[in-house]
Amino acid sequence: MGAALALLAACGSGDEGAVGVPAEMACNTTDLGGEFHLLTEGEVSVxxxxxxxxxxxxxxxxxxxAGLRGGRFSYWEEQVGRPPFDLPAQALCQALEFGSEAEAERFVRELRAEPGKLATTAMTWLPRGQREAEEVPLTTAPALPAGARAFRIAANGPGPDVELYAVFAPNGRYVQSVHVSGGRHVEDALAMMESLAGRTRILTAAR
Structure with a gap:
C-alpha cells in the first residue's frame, strides 16, 4: 500500500526562477474542500x-x-480526527509561470508518462527505486481548462512506497498542478483543480 507522499518543504533559492507569482495562484482551503491545513508555501525556481x-x-x-520562468507552491496535509489515525492525505498545489500562453500549453501537451520527467515538474520527492507512471484518461472533468491531463505515479524503496495522482492544466501563461497522495485518488485531484482553475481564471487573464 502506498504511504503518504513526501513533499519537499523547500522554498525558492532566489535564483532566476523567483518571479513573484501571486500566492493566490496556488490552492486555498476552499479549493481543497476545507479538510486540509497549510504546512508550508513558497516560490519555485527552475x-x-x-x-x-x-x-x-x-x-x-x-x-x-520550454519557457519556464519560475512559480509558487503550497503544501497541505489532511486534518485527521480521533485515534486510531489513518495516514493523513497530502496535497501539493503549484503554479508555474511561462513566457507565453503558447509555452504553457505546449509544456502540458508534451508531458509524457515518464516518472523521471514527471518527478521534476513539481516540488515532490519520489524514491529512486522502481518507478512507474501512466496517464489517466479524463472523461468527467468538463470544468477543467482545455488541454488538462492527469497521471498516476508510483515509486518504491528504500523507504515508504509512494503513490500519487497529479493533474496539470494550462491557465493563461501558467501551468497549474495538483498532486495528491495518502489514499486520495484522481477524482480528488480533479475536483481541487477545477476549483483552483476556475477561481484563478480572472487572475491569469490580468497578468
Whole structure:
C-alpha cells in the first residue's frame, strides 16, 4: 500500500526562477474542500525543479528552453480526527509561470508518462527505486481548462512506497498542478483543480 507522499518543504533559492507569482495562484482551503491545513508555501525556481533530476544541469536547460520562468507552491496535509489515525492525505498545489500562453500549453501537451520527467515538474520527492507512471484518461472533468491531463505515479524503496495522482492544466501563461497522495485518488485531484482553475481564471487573464 502506498504511504503518504513526501513533499519537499523547500522554498525558492532566489535564483532566476523567483518571479513573484501571486500566492493566490496556488490552492486555498476552499479549493481543497476545507479538510486540509497549510504546512508550508513558497516560490519555485527552475533550479529547484532541476535539482530533483539525475542530470540537474540538463533538466535546467530543458525547462528554460520550454519557457519556464519560475512559480509558487503550497503544501497541505489532511486534518485527521480521533485515534486510531489513518495516514493523513497530502496535497501539493503549484503554479508555474511561462513566457507565453503558447509555452504553457505546449509544456502540458508534451508531458509524457515518464516518472523521471514527471518527478521534476513539481516540488515532490519520489524514491529512486522502481518507478512507474501512466496517464489517466479524463472523461468527467468538463470544468477543467482545455488541454488538462492527469497521471498516476508510483515509486518504491528504500523507504515508504509512494503513490500519487497529479493533474496539470494550462491557465493563461501558467501551468497549474495538483498532486495528491495518502489514499486520495484522481477524482480528488480533479475536483481541487477545477476549483483552483476556475477561481484563478480572472487572475491569469490580468497578468
Amino acid at each position: 533550479r529547484n525543479l532541476a535539482d530533483l533530476a539525475d542530470d540537474a544541469g540538463g533538466r535546467a536547460r530543458e525547462l528554460r528552453l
